[in-house]
Amino acid sequence: MSQKGRIFVLSAPSGTGKSTVGERVRQRLPRLAYSVSVTTRKPRPGEEHGKDYFFVSVEDFKKRIARGEMAEYAEVYGNYYGTSALVLEELMDQGKDVFLDIEIKGAAQIRKSIKDACLIFLLPPSLEELEKRLRSRGTETEEEIKKRLDRVTLEMEQAPLYDYRVVNDDLEKAVEEVCEIIAKGSLGEGR
Numbered sequence: 001m002s003q004k005g006r007i008f009v010l011s012a013p014s015g016t017g018k019s020t021v022g023e024r025v026r027q028r029l030p031r032l033a034y035s036v037s038v039t040t041r042k043p044r045p046g047e048e049h050g051k052d053y054f055f056v057s058v059e060d061f062k063k064r065i066a067r068g069e070m071a072e073y074a075e076v077y078g079n080y081y082g083t084s085a086l087v088l089e090e091l092m093d094q095g096k097d098v099f100l101d102i103e104i105k106g107a108a109q110i111r112k113s114i115k116d117a118c119l120i121f122l123l124p125p126s127l128e129e130l131e132k133r134l135r136s137r138g139t140e141t142e143e144e145i146k147k148r149l150d151r152v153t154l155e156m157e158q159a160p161l162y163d164y165r166v167v168n169d170d171l172e173k174a175v176e177e178v179c180e181i182i183a184k185g186s187l188g189e190g191r
C-alpha cells in the first residue's frame with residue numbers, strides 16, 4: 001500500500017490574509033491537494049460552488065453531520081463550516097498531501113483525530129493592520145466585520161498550540177515560509 005499523504009492545516013483570525021496566502025501556496029505547490037470545505041454561508045461575489053466551497057443549506061449540513069460524513073466542523077459567525085471526510089480520505093488514499101484552510105475549533109478536531117497533522121498559524125502584523133485588511137477587503141457588512149473582530153482574541157490565544165507560527169506582514173515572505181514548512185514536512189507523492 002502506498003504511503004498516505006500528510007495533512008497541513010492553516011488557521012488565522014479572519015482578515016489576516018489566510019485565503020490570499022493559501023491560494024499562493026497552492027499555486028507554488030501544485031501537488032498539494034486542497035480540500036474544498038462545505039459551508040452554509042452564502043457565496044460572496046465571484047465565489048464558485050465546488051471551487052471555493054460547497055455551498056449547502058443548514059438542513060443539508062446537519063444531515064451530513066448525522067451521517068458521520070464530516071471529518072471536522074464548526075459553527076463560526078453564525079454559519080457551519082466543515083471538511084468532508086469522504087473528500088479528505090480520497091485525497092489521502094491517493095498519497096497526496098492535503099491543505100486545509102480551517103478555523104481553530106476544526107483544527108483542534110483534526111489534531112485529535114490525525115496525530116501527525118502539521119498545524120500552521122498565520123498571524124497578522126498587528127490588530128490594527130488586521131482590522132484594516134478586513135475592512136479593505138470590502139466583502140462584509142459592518143455587522144459581519146464585528147462578528148469577525150469579536151473572535152480575534154479567542155483565535156490568537158490558540159497560536160501557541162500550533163506547530164508553526166508565521167507572521168503575514170510581507171505577503172511574499174509569508175508565502176515562502178509556509179511553503180518551506182510544507183516542503184520540509186511533506187510525506188506525499190512527488191516530495
Ligand SMILES: Nc1nc2c(ncn2[C@@H]2O[C@H](COP(=O)(O)OP(=O)(O)O)[C@@H](O)[C@H]2O)c(=O)[nH]1
Nearest residue numbers: 014037038073074076081082083101102103106
Ligand atoms: N472548521 C472549519 N473551518 C473552516 C472550514 N472552511 C473554512 N473555515 C474557516 O471558517 C472561517 C470563515 O471563513 P470565511 O467565511 O470564508 O471568511 P473569512 O475568514 O472572513 O475569509 C475561516 O477561518 C475559515 O478558515 C472548514 O471546513 N472547517
Ligand SMILES: Nc1ncnc2c1ncn2[C@@H]1O[C@H](COP(=O)(O)OP(=O)(O)O)[C@@H](O)[C@H]1O
Nearest residue numbers: 014015016017018019020133137168169170171
Ligand atoms: N501581506 C499582506 N499585506 C497586505 N494586505 C494583505 C496581505 N495579505 C492579505 N492582504 C489583504 O487583506 C485582505 C484579507 O485577506 P484574506 O486573504 O481575505 O483574509 P482571510 O482569508 O484571512 O480572512 C484582502 O483584501 C487581502 O488582499
